[in-house]
Amino acid sequence: MSPRASNDSVEGEPVPSLSARLRERIRRSGPLTFREWMRAALYDEQEGYYQRRGAERWGRAGDYRTAPERSALFAATFARHFTKLHEELSRPRPFHLLEAGGGAGRFAEGVLRTLRRDAPHVYESVRYLFDETSADSRRRAAALLAPFAGRVEFRRLSEVTGKLDHAVLFSNELLDAFPVHRVTVQDGRLLEAYVGLSGDGDFVFVEGEPSTPRLAEHFERLGVKLEEGQAAEVNLEVADWLARAAGVVGSGFVITVDYGDEAAALYGAPHRREGTLRSFRGHELIEDVLCDPGLQDLTTTVNWTQVVAEGERVGLRALSLERLDAFLLRAGLVEQLELESSHAASEAEVTALRLDAREMILPGGMASHFQILVQKKAEL
Ligand SMILES: C[S@@+](CC[C@H](N)C(=O)[O-])C[C@H]1O[C@@H](n2cnc3c(N)ncnc32)[C@H](O)[C@@H]1O
Numbered sequence: 001m002s003p004r005a006s007n008d009s010v011e012g013e014p015v016p017s018l019s020a021r022l023r024e025r026i027r028r029s030g031p032l033t034f035r036e037w038m039r040a041a042l043y044d045e046q047e048g049y050y051q052r053r054g055a056e057r058w059g060r061a062g063d064y065r066t067a068p069e070r071s072a073l074f075a076a077t078f079a080r081h082f083t084k085l086h087e088e089l090s091r092p093r094p095f096h097l098l099e100a101g102g103g104a105g106r107f108a109e110g111v112l113r114t115l116r117r118d119a120p121h122v123y124e125s126v127r128y129l130f131d132e133t134s135a136d137s138r139r140r141a142a143a144l145l146a147p148f149a150g151r152v153e154f155r156r157l158s159e160v161t162g163k164l165d166h167a168v169l170f171s172n173e174l175l176d177a178f179p180v181h182r183v184t185v186q187d188g189r190l191l192e193a194y195v196g197l198s199g200d201g202d203f204v205f206v207e208g209e210p211s212t213p214r215l216a217e218h219f220e221r222l223g224v225k226l227e228e229g230q231a232a233e234v235n236l237e238v239a240d241w242l243a244r245a246a247g248v249v250g251s252g253f254v255i256t257v258d259y260g261d262e263a264a265a266l267y268g269a270p271h272r273r274e275g276t277l278r279s280f281r282g283h284e285l286i287e288d289v290l291c292d293p294g295l296q297d298l299t300t301t302v303n304w305t306q307v308v309a310e311g312e313r314v315g316l317r318a319l320s321l322e323r324l325d326a327f328l329l330r331a332g333l334v335e336q337l338e339l340e341s342s343h344a345a346s347e348a349e350v351t352a353l354r355l356d357a358r359e360m361i362l363p364g365g366m367a368s369h370f371q372i373l374v375q376k377k378a379e380l
Helices: 018-030 036-044 072-088 106-118 119-123 135-144 214-222 237-248 264-267 302-311 324-330 333-343 348-360
Strands: 095-100 126-131 153-154 168-172 181-185 189-197 203-208 230-235 252-258 278-281 285-287 297-299 319-321 371-377
Touching: 018 036, 018 189, 018 203, 036 095, 036 181, 036 189, 036 297, 072 119, 072 168, 072 264, 072 348, 095 106, 106 119, 106 264, 106 297, 119 126, 153 189, 168 230, 168 237, 181 203, 189 214, 189 252, 214 230, 214 302, 237 252, 237 302, 264 302, 302 319, 302 333, 319 324, 324 333, 324 348, 324 371, 333 348
Parallel strands: 095 126, 095 168, 126 153, 168 252
Antiparallel strands: 181 189, 181 230, 189 203, 252 371, 278 285, 278 297, 319 371
16 A cells, blocks of 8 residues: 555645644654554544544535435334344343444434334333444434434443343444554564654554554464465454443344455455555545545454454354345345335335335345344343
8 A cells, every 4th residue: 555645635624633643643652553543533532534523424425325324224124123123032121222333323213213103112112322432423313313312322332331131232334443453464474554654744654563462363363374465454443342242232132234254355365465444535435545534434344254253252142144135135125115115205205215225235236245243142
């Protein structure tokens, strides 16, 4: 990856001081691990990509569109699935639905609206815990979820005390947004890629000794050997998050939707020799991941082999890992489409719903690029 000159200013946008602060930090204390740099770029309290107040991240005007953004059918189909799980869990009261990384609340809003209309007995039992790290997104979600105020609580997973039984913890595109370490192999040795400064003050990758033994352990556990010159990412936060999830869910399900692959394909495929780290802005892929921290999204492909194995370690048994389109069809997307259409206010709305459904499930459609992992935590 060849870093391009970064001059801190983008036409029409204010000059971000995050770059200046990161430069200062590097000059003072030396290069940062990419994980630290990415954490600042995405989650710095003032100027991180997910924290910037009023920034249009989602939707047509933003940088990308997630499934809940694209189609109301996504959340509505999950509401249908949660109704089934409510039954499977013997109709608990309260029924804890937790969502981590819920963004601006579109999914939560769709689920709660559908449950209130289609399954009032489930809606009456729901306690929806919304965990979102970004204060800006929490503000937006609070406005969107105001009609369901009695059912929703804004709570960080780390703040939940005690274990919640009969709970379902859902996330969509959360794990791919975790800050990652970046590594490479030189002369047969595993090195870590840090972010330093060029003579001109641009952010550049510089190699050094691994900052933690967990990086080598990660590859040992997976039985993966990287090739000479190969670059790859390691998402250690996945393990930490799963441990937290398993600490909160006493019994029930952890449902994770994301784009990912098995470790062998992730680290072995020839087209991934540079890793999977990428950056988006205005729906375009940006070549230089290190330019303009805070102004562009950064993401990596999820390692499902790791998520399954780390889950097992903390008591989450993998029940299924499959393509999202197959899951949605089985969960009743077509039936939900008919139901939504029968409630639609106009023909135009019905047409839009049908287009959304097609975009989701047709071969090559959005959901064919995503997977869903269901893990179960059994009562001890
Ligand atoms: C790619 S966005 C997806 C948002 C939403 N789930 C959707 O599908 O539209 C990832 C979200 O996860 C949030 N996030 C990242 N790390 C988090 C964490 N450890 N706990 C809770 N939220 C987190 C980010 O602030 C961001 O809103």
